[in-house]
Amino acid sequence: MNLSKQEFLNTADSAKYIQDKRKLRAELEAEMAKFLKRGGEIKQAVSQIYKAKHGTADQYRKRSCRCDVCVAWALDNGVIKLTTIKARV
Numbered sequence: 593m594n595l596s597k598q599e600f601l602n603t604a605d606s607a608k609y610i611q612d613k614r615k616l617r618a619e620l621e622a623e624m625a626k627f628l629k630r631g632g633e634i635k636q637a638v639s640q641i642y643k644a645k646h647g648t649a650d651q652y653r654k655r656s657c658r659c660d661v662c663v664a665w666a667l668d669n670g671v672i673k674l675t676t677i678k679a680r681v
């Protein structure tokens with residue numbers, strides 16, 4: 593749907609949408625209450641930090657990493673011959 597918020601609120605569907613959302617929320621809260629009753633714990637979601645594997649073709653080519661490890665890889669694999677570009681920091 594490509595409506596502005598105001599347009600959306602004016603549509604007949606919006607009341608149903610809001611109702612559905614409220615229902616979903618109530619269901620979620622009920623489930624959460626059950627979960628907590630059983631001794632469930634709520635933990636803060638931890639965002640997964642992407643761990644780059646340096647010194648690989650993917651890292652050097654796809655992610656354009658130019659750290660020491662990746663540049664060393666590129667040199668070893670003949671992708672580059674010099675690291676002079678690196679000097680232009």
Ligand SMILES: [Zn+2]
Nearest residue numbers: 646657659662
């Ligand atoms: Zn790297």
